[in-house]
Structure formats: structure tokens, C-alpha cells
Amino acid sequence: MIPSSIYNFSFLTVFSVPYNQLHGSLPPGFGSMFPHPQILQLYGNQFTGPLPLLISNSLELVSFDVGENNFNGKITNDFGSLQNLRKITISDNHFRNGEPDELAFLGSLANCSNLEKLRMQGNQFRGVLPDSVGNLSNHLFYLTHSENQIYGTIPSTIGNLVNLALLNMYNNQFTGKIPPSIGFLQKLQRLSLDNNKLSGKIPNSIGNLSLLTKLYLAGNRIEGTIPSSLGTCRNLLSLHLFQNNLSGTIPGELLRISTLSISLNLAQNRLFGSLPADVGSLKNLMELDISENGLSGEIPSSLGSYTSLENLSLQENFFQGSIPLASETLRGIANFDLSHNLSGKIPTFLEKFALQKLNLSFNDFEGEVPMKGVFTNASAVSIVGNYRLCGGISELQLPNCITQKSKHKMPLSHILPITVAFVLVRGTLVWFLFCESDWFGSFGFVYQGIVNQDGEFVAAVKVLNLQNRGAVKSFIAECETLRNIRHRNLVKIITSCSSVDCQENDFKALVYEFMPNGSLEGWLHSSPKTNNGQNEHRRLNLLERINIAIDVACALDYVHHQCHTPIIHCDLKPSNILLDHDMVAHVGYFGLARFCPELTILKQSSSIGIRGSIGYVPLGNKFSLTFLYFDICLF
Numbered sequence: 001m002i003p004s005s006i007y008n009f010s011f012l013t014v015f016s017v018p019y020n021q022l023h024g025s026l027p028p029g030f031g032s033m034f035p036h037p038q039i040l041q042l043y044g045n046q047f048t049g050p051l052p053l054l055i056s057n058s059l060e061l062v063s064f065d066v067g068e069n070n071f072n073g074k075i076t077n078d079f080g081s082l083q084n085l086r087k088i089t090i091s092d093n094h095f096r097n098g099e100p101d102e103l104a105f106l107g108s109l110a111n112c113s114n115l116e117k118l119r120m121q122g123n124q125f126r127g128v129l130p131d132s133v134g135n136l137s138n139h140l141f142y143l144t145h146s147e148n149q150i151y152g153t154i155p156s157t158i159g160n161l162v163n164l165a166l167l168n169m170y171n172n173q174f175t176g177k178i179p180p181s182i183g184f185l186q187k188l189q190r191l192s193l194d195n196n197k198l199s200g201k202i203p204n205s206i207g208n209l210s211l212l213t214k215l216y217l218a219g220n221r222i223e224g225t226i227p228s229s230l231g232t233c234r235n236l237l238s239l240h241l242f243q244n245n246l247s248g249t250i251p252g253e254l255l256r257i258s259t260l261s262i263s264l265n266l267a268q269n270r271l272f273g274s275l276p277a278d279v280g281s282l283k284n285l286m287e288l289d290i291s292e293n294g295l296s297g298e299i300p301s302s303l304g305s306y307t308s309l310e311n312l313s314l315q316e317n318f319f320q321g322s323i324p325l326a327s328e329t330l331r332g333i334a335n336f337d338l339s340h341n342l343s344g345k346i347p348t349f350l351e352k353f354a355l356q357k358l359n360l361s362f363n364d365f366e367g368e369v370p371m372k373g374v375f376t377n378a379s380a381v382s383i384v385g386n387y388r389l390c391g392g393i394s395e396l397q398l399p400n401c402i403t404q405k406s407k408h409k410m411p412l413s414h415i416l417p418i419t420v421a422f423v424l425v426r427g428t429l430v431w432f433l434f435c436e437s438d439w440f441g442s443f444g445f446v447y448q449g450i451v452n453q454d455g456e457f458v459a460a461v462k463v464l465n466l467q468n469r470g471a472v473k474s475f476i477a478e479c480e481t482l483r484n485i486r487h488r489n490l491v492k493i494i495t496s497c498s499s500v501d502c503q504e505n506d507f508k509a510l511v512y513e514f515m516p517n518g519s520l521e522g523w524l525h526s527s528p529k530t531n532n533g534q535n536e537h538r539r540l541n542l543l544e545r546i547n548i549a550i551d552v553a554c555a556l557d558y559v560h561h562q563c564h565t566p567i568i569h570c571d572l573k574p575s576n577i578l579l580d581h582d583m584v585a586h587v588g589y590f591g592l593a594r595f596c597p598e599l600t601i602l603k604q605s606s607s608i609g610i611r612g613s614i615g616y617v618p619l620g621n622k623f624s625l626t627f628l629y630f631d632i633c634l635f
Contacts, residue, residue, distance in 0.1 A: 001022065001023060001024040002017075002022060002024070002026075007027075007033040007034070009034075010033070010034070010035060010036070011036055012034055012036070012037060013036055013037055013038045013039070013060075014037070014038060014039045015034060015037055015039070015040050015041070015042075016039060016040075016041040017041065017042060017045070018041050018042070018043045018044045018045070018065075019043070019044035019045070020044070020045055021045065021046060022042070022045040022046065022047065023045065023046040023047060023048065024047065024048065024049075025047065025048050025049030025050075026047065026049065026051075026052050027052065028052050028053070028054065029052070029054055030052040030054060030055060031052055031053075031054030031055040031056065031057040031058050032054050032057060034058060035057065035058065036058075036060055037058050037060065037061055038060050038061060038062045038063070038084075039061075039062060039063045040055075040058070040061060040063070040064050040065070040066075041063065041065045042065065042066045042069065043065045043066060043067040043068045043069065043089065044067075044068045044069075045068075045069055046069060046070055047066070047069040047070060047071060048069075048070045048071065048072065049071065049072065049073070050071065050072065050073035050074070050075075050076075051066070051071060051073075051075060051077055051090075053076065053077055055077060056077050056078050056079060056080075056081055056082065057081075058082070059081060059082065059083070059084070060084060061082050061084060061085055062084050062085065062086050062087070063085075063086060063087045064082075064085065064087065064088045064089070065087065065088075065089040066089065066090055066093070067089040067090065067091040067092050067093070067119065068091070068092045068093075069092075069093050070093060070094055071090070071093040071094065071095060072093065072094040072095060072096070073095065073096075073097060074095070074096070074097035074099070074102050075090070075095055075102070075105045076105065077105060077108070078105075078108045079105065079108045079109050079111075079112060080108040080109075080110075080111035080112070081111070082112055083111070083112065083113065083114065084114060085112045085114065085115055086114050086115060086116045086117065086139075087115075087116060087117040088109070088112075088115070088117070088118055088119070089117075089119040089120075090119070090120050090123070091119045091120055091121045091122050091123070091144075092121070092122035092123070093122075093123050094123065094124055095120075095123045095124065095125060096123060096124035096125055096126055098126055099127060100127050100128055101127055101128075101130075102125060102126065102127040103125060103127045103128065103129060103130055103150070104127075104130060104132075106129075106130060106132055106133055106136070107130060107132040107135070109136055109137075110132060110135035110136055110137075112136075112137060113137050113138075113139075114137060114139060115136060115137040115139060115140055116137070116139050116140060116141055116142065117140070117141070117142040118136070118140065118142065118143050118144075119142070119144050120144070120145045120148075121144045121145055121146040121147045121148065121168065122146075122147045122148075123147075123148055124148065124149060125145070125148040125149065125150055126148070126149040126150065126151070127150065127151075128150070128151060128152035129145070129150055129152060129154065129155060129174075130155070131155045131157045132157075133155055133157060133158060133161075134155060134156075134157020134158055134159070134160040134161065135157070135160070136161060138161075138162065138163055139163060140161055140163060140164060141163050141164055141165040141166070141187070142164075142165065142166050143161065143164060143166070143167050143168070144166065144167070144168035144169075145168070145169060145172075146168040146169055146170045146171050146172065146192065147170070147171040147172075148171075148172050149172060149173055150169075150172040150173065150174065151172070151173040151174065151175065152174065152175065152176075153174065153175060153176035153177075153179075154169070154174055154176065154178065154179055154193075154198075155179070156179040156180075156181045157181075158179060158181060158182065158185075159179065159181025159182060159183070159184035159185060160181075160184075161185065162184055162185060162186070162187065163187055164185050164187065164188055165187055165188060165189045165190070166188070166189060166190045167185065167188060167190070167191050167192070168190070168192045169192065169193050169196070170192040170193060170194045170195050170196070170216065171194075171195045171196075172195075172196050173196060173197055174193070174196040174197065174198055175196075175197045175198065175199070176198065176199065176200070177198065177199065177200030177201070177203075178193065178198055178200065178202065178203055178206075178217075178222075179203070180203040180204075180205045181205075182203065182205060182206060182209075183203065183204075183205025183206060183207070183208040183209065184205075184208075185209065186208055186209060186210065186211070187211060188209050188211065188212055189211050189212060189213050189214070189235075190212070190213060190214045190215075191206075191209070191212060191214070191215050191216070192214070192216040193216065193217050193220070194216040194217060194218040194219050194220070194240060195218070195219040195220075196219070196220055197220065197221060198217075198220040198221065198222055199220070199221040199222065199223065200222065200223065200224075201222065201223060201224035201225075201227075202217065202222060202224065202226065202227050202230075202241075203227075204227045204229045205229075206227070206229065206230065206233070207227065207229025207230055207231070207232040207233065208232075209233055210232060210233060210234060210235065211235055212233045212235060212236060213235050213236060213237045213238070214236075214237060214238045214239075214262075215230075215233070215236065215238070215239050215240070216238075216240045217240065217241055217244070218240040218241060218242045218243050218244070218265065219242075219243045219244075220243075220244055221244065221245055222241075222244040222245065222246060223244070223245040223246065223247065224246065224247070224248075225246065225247060225248035225249075225251075226241065226246055226248065226250065226251055226254060226266075226271075227251075228251040228253040228254070229253075230251070230253065230254050230257075231251065231253025231254055231256060231257060232253075233257065234257060234259060235259055236257050236259055236260055237259060237260065237261055237262045238260070238262035238263045238264075239254075239260065239263070239264050239265070240263065240265045241265065241266050241269070242265045242266060242267040242268050242269070242289065243267070243268045243269075244268075244269055245269065245270060246266070246269040246270060246271060247269070247270040247271065247272070248271065248272070248273075249271065249272065249273035249274075249276075250266065250271060250273070250275065250276060250279075250290075250295075252276045252278040255276055255278040255279045255281055255282060256278055256281050257281075257282075258281060258282070258283070258284075260282050260284075260285055261282075261284040261285055261286060261308070262285075262286055262287065263285075263286065263287040263288075263289075264282065264285060264287070264288050264289070265287065265288075265289040266289065266290050266293070267289045267290060267291040267292050267293070267313065268291070268292045268293075269292075269293055270293065270294060271290070271293040271294060271295060272293070272294040272295060272296065272494075272495060273295065273296065273297075274295065274296060274297030274298075274300075275290070275295055275297065275299065275300055275319075276300070277300045277302050278302075279300060279302060279303060280300065280302025280303065280304075280305045280306075282306065283305050283306060283307060283308070284307075284308050285306055285308065285309060286308055286309060286310050286311070287309075287310060287311040287312075288306070288309065288311070288312050288313070289311070289312075289313040290313070290314060290317070291313040291314060291315045291316055291317070291337065292315070292316045292317075293316075293317055294317065294318060294494070294495060295317040295318065295319065296317065296318040296319065296320065296494065297319065297320065298319065298320055298321040298324070299314065299319055299321070299323070299324055299327075299342075300324070301324040301325070301326035301327075302326070303324065303326065303327060303330070304324065304326030304327055304328065304329045304330065305329070306330060307329065307330075307331075307332065308332060309330055309332060309333050310332060310333060310334045310335070311333070311334065311335045312330070312333055312335070312336050312337070313335075313337045314337065314338050314341060315337045315338060315339040315340050315341065315359065316339065316340040316341075316486065317340070317341055318341070318492060318494060318513075319341040319342055320341075320342070320343070321342065321343065321344065322342055322343060322344025322345065322347075323338065323342060323344065323346075323347050323350075325347065325349075327347075327349075328347070328349040328352075330353065331352070331353060331354075332354075333353055333355065334354065334355060334356045334357070335355070335356055335357045336350075336353070336355055336357070336358050336359070337357075337358075337359040338359065338360055338363065339359045339360060339361040339362050339363065339382070339385075340361070340362045340363065340486045341363055342363045342364070342365070343363060343364035343365065343366070343488070344364075344365065344366070345365065345366060345367040345368075346360065346365050346367070346368075346369060346370060346383075346389075348370050350370065350373065350374065350375075351370045351371075351372035351373035351374070351375060352373060353373060353374065354373075355373070355374040355380065355381075356374075356380060357380055357381075358374050358380060358381045358382070359381075359382045360381070360382065360383050360386065361382045361383060361384045361385045361386070362384065362385030362386070362486060362487065363385070363386055363488070364386065364388070364488035365383070365386045365388065365389055366386075366388035366389065367388070367389065367390070367401075368389075368390055368391040368392070368401045369383060369389050369390070369391050369392030369396065369398060370392070371391070371392060371393060375392060375393065376393060378393060378395035378396055381396075383396060383398075385487070385558075385562070387488075387554055390402070445462070445463055445465065446460055446461065446462045446463075447460070447461045447462075447463065448460060448461075448514065449461050449511070449514070458514050459494060459511050459512065459513070459514050460511070460512045460513070460514045460515065461509055461510070461511050461512075462509060462510045462511075462512070463507075463508075463509045464508045464509065464510075466505075466506050466507075466508060471508075472508070474591030474592065475496075475498075475508045475510070475591070477590065477591050477592065477593055478493075478510060478589070478590045478591045478593070479496050479510075480595075481567060481590040481593045481595075482590060484563065484564070484565070484567075485558070485559060485563055485567065487554075487555060487558045487559075488554075488584070489551045489552065489554050489555035489558070489584070489585060489586055489587060490555055490558070490559075490586060490587055490588070491512050491513060491515070491578055491586045491587065491588035491589075492512065492513040492586075493510060493511065493512055493513075494511040494512060494513060495511050496508075496509070496510050496511070497509045497510075497511070512588065515578035515579055515580050515586060516580065516581050517578075517579035517580060517581065517583060518578065518579060519574060519575050519576070519577060519578050519579070520548065520574040520575070520577040520578070520579065520585065521573070521574035521575035521577075523539070523540050523579070524540070524574055525574070544583055547583070547584075547585075548577070548579075548583070548585040551584055551585035551586075552572075552577060552585050552587060555585075555586075555587040556569070556572070556587070559593075565595050565596070566595070566596045567590075567593050567594070567595055567596070568593065568594045568596060569587065569590065569592075569593055570592040570593055570594055571589065571591075571592045572587065576588050576589040
């Protein structure tokens, strides 16, 4: 404890004892014992109890720092008489009493006309930030009250503090919108509002903050588009907008801020569209994270210009194509995540990278896995969910690669017994499967979307007929299912729409990746010219039928055994199996799907209710007409 003899030094002007092991509470008359201090520094100790009220009598006080202690209770001090006060630090203590007005003491600081720095982060304040915060000194350049439990809206009066260079308000419970008055803080260099409950749009006025170097708005509920006005923040080093509800495309203006060199993180939003080629302008960027959005198209080759990039996260989007060859120049990259996106072969140039972590899982990669560099460390590379890969080190447990010379056709002696067996099974069950109809009726109409000038069909749009019973429930079920799963043998959903039409009627639609070869139903049972003209003059050969069966089996294995929560399709039939340009099968329509969080597929009870079409309904825990009928239809 502070020895009592210290208090006899009544003319002491500097009392600085930081980072010791002093403890105990300060005496109530502490301010009267030191009537002339200019610097009072007690930070980094173990003091407890409330702040003595008589500190307000230290009229010559310039710097007051009691941070990093265990002071507690409500601050009731009136600091208005401390005209010389420039710095006050009460951070990292336990100040609080739970009353809405426990931050009212900020009003008294408005009289401290020379105040430059106010630090009050890391306490347990739970009140509302009063409007009086805007009356603080015009000299104030540093204000932080982060890591508390302050609630309510951010006062618009915050815009009065025109000389602020740093404003930290992160890790609180602020609600409402970001006030447009933030744009008045034109000397602001760092703004941290992350991890609150803010909503609404990012105000365009943030573009006025031309000196801003760090902008952190992550972990809120902010919606709308990313304003293009951010492109005028030409000094930005780091921008975090992840974990919000932002939508729309990534504005090119944002990607042309050449100063962005630390981090650009837009992950876990609802952004869509392609990744602009302008992304290559960020040549000095160290971290780029655009994961868990709805971005599509090919990964631009301009990413190869990121010579300083260390962390690149592109996972869980709808990117297409292969890893661009231009990525070979990313020699400084340490963490690379491309999961749930691409196809093609794994490029061998990845062997040359000094990668600490490489995630290529749940893509559609094929061919041989490289065996050098990061690929020699099974704990550093993830390739699960790529069912056409082979080779690699033994720890990856992949099948051996089959060379072209070793491939051979199935002998006729094997084909005939298989064919005969399926014919017999079909003859046995045909009496049971004579009637096929959809118990729930049609939920809507599917349209082919023409996007480019060449008339190419690139999307399939299912518009739900909301007059039909179960249509809304089907829409919700399909959205919930498809947002949790992604596999090369499942139809990819591009986006969904739930709004009103021009007549103010409810409108719901789902947009899927277009499947140019139509449904399996058309290939198996329709006349040669009825399946979009794709199967004219020919039928499926045996190899195509086997490949389709394998594709569907892989999709079912994924939803049954590899998802976090097992899913039962409940209506698997040829009309819900679609074929892409390469005749790869994709299982679609999850409007009747069911999540089974606590049950495995084999333990599923048949008493959960009957779903699906006659002839395709899963019946019980060990027998399913769905799979039997699907098999005999193929052959």
C-alpha cells in the first residue's frame, strides 16, 4: 500500500508509480493531500475501490492515469474544474453500477477545454452514451470507449469532435445506424465500430474521411451495398467489413485504393457478381478475404500481381473454372483457402510455395495430387470432398492413379449378368411402380435465363406458384438446405428472391446454375426430341448410365454422411436429377428435404411422415423404393 508518509508531501507536482504491485484503495481525501499535482500516474497496479471525489480539487492536474487497476463502482466525480487537464485514462478497470446514466460524468468533462485524450475502454460501463459527448473539447484527438457494454445509438453529436484522429467504439452493444455526421470528422485516421449491433447502411459521408487509414465495421448487422464513396479514402491501409449483411457487387472504386496494404476483409456477407479485374490494383495487399459470399465467375488472373500477399481466402463462393496460372507469382503466400469452389487439375506450381496451410477441399478437382512442398505434409493440406483425385502421399489415403494404358472396357461377360439382373428386378417391381405422381403438385415454373448477347442460357429460374399449397414451405426448405451444402453433384443455387411483384403480390424465386442437358427423366423416358433437343437420335449408353449412378451416389453420400447435419432428400427421382454440359449428374430440388440432427440415416424412423412422389418415397430405415426404382430406370 502507499505509505501514509507520502501524503505529507503537499507540494508534490509529479506522482508517478506505474507498473508495480501497489494495492488497496485511495483515501477519500486523496485530492486534498496532493493539492498541486500536475501528473498523477497510478496505472498498472492493483488498486481497488472508487475514485476519490476530491481528485476534482487538483486544479493544476494535466495528466491523470489510473488505467490497468481494479477500481470499481460508479464514477461520480465532477471534472469540470480541471481546466488544465489534457489526458485522462480510466481504462481497464471495473467501473460500473448498471444505471443508464453511469456515463453522465462525461458531461462535466465538457468544461475541460484543453482535453486532448480520453481513454475509458475495457471497463464494464453499461449505460447510454450521452449526447454531451459531442460537447467535449475541440482539442480532443483520441477517444476510445471500446470493450464495454454501452448500448443505445451512437449520438449524432459525435460529429462535433472535428479534431478526432482516433475513435474506438468496438466491442459494445450499440444499435441503430452509423450517424452520417461521422463524415464531419475529416481528421479521423482510425474508426473502429466493429462487434456491435449496428444496422442500416454505411453512410456515404464516410467517403469524406480522406485521412482514414483503418476502418473496422465488422461483426454488425449492416446492410445495403458497399458505398463507392469509400474509394475516396485514398489513405486506407486496412478495411474490415466482414460478418455483416452487405449485398450487391464489390465496387471497383474500392479495389483501386492502391494504399490498401494490410488487410481487405469482406467475408461472410451476401455479396454477389464476379470479382472485378480491378482487384489486381491492390499489389501491396497482405491479406484478402472474400470468403462465404455469393461471388461467381472465374478468379481473375490479375490476382497474380499480389506479390506481398500472405493470406488469401476465397472459399465458399460460386467461382468457376480452375486455379489461374497467373497465381504462380504468389510466392509469398502462407495461407491459401480455395475450398467449395473450383474444378480442373491441381497445378504443380503450388509445390513451390512456402505454404503453411492449403485448403482445396470440396471442389471438383481431378487427376494426380502433387507430391512436393506443402503436399508432403498431410496436416497442412486439405483435399477432402474431391472424389476424382488420385495419387499423392500415402497419408492422404487416395486411390492410385490409373494411367491411360491401363484403362479397359468392361467385358461382355460382366455386362450381360448385370443387365439380366436389373431386368428381373424391374419385372418383379413394375406392378408396384405403375403410378408416378407428385403428391404436393407443382410448386412453380422453371424458366431459362438468357443473359449474354449470344443468347446463351446461363441460369435456370424457378418462380414459385404461391397459390399452391406447400409452395412457401418448399421455398423455405430449399433455401435452408442449399445454404448449408455444396458439392459438385448438387445443383448450385446462384441466388434467391423473396419480394413483391409490380402488382404488390408476393414473389419468390430461386436461380440455379443452368443444366444444358436437361433432366435424367427426359433421357430415360421421353421421346428423342422432348428433352430440350439435347438427346436427339441417341440414348444413354451403359458407361453414361454407370457414371450417372456414381454421381448420384456421391451426392447422397455427401448429404447423408458428410454434412454437419445429415439431410434426407425425400424426393429423389429422374426428373430431379439434372445433367450438365459434360453429362455430369447433379441432384436438385430440395423442397421436401429433411434435416436429421440427432439421427443417422439407418436409424431414421419411418414414422416421421411420408414425403415425396409415389414410387420414390423413402420407406423406413433399411428399404427405399427411391434407390431401387432409380437403379432399374437407369438400366
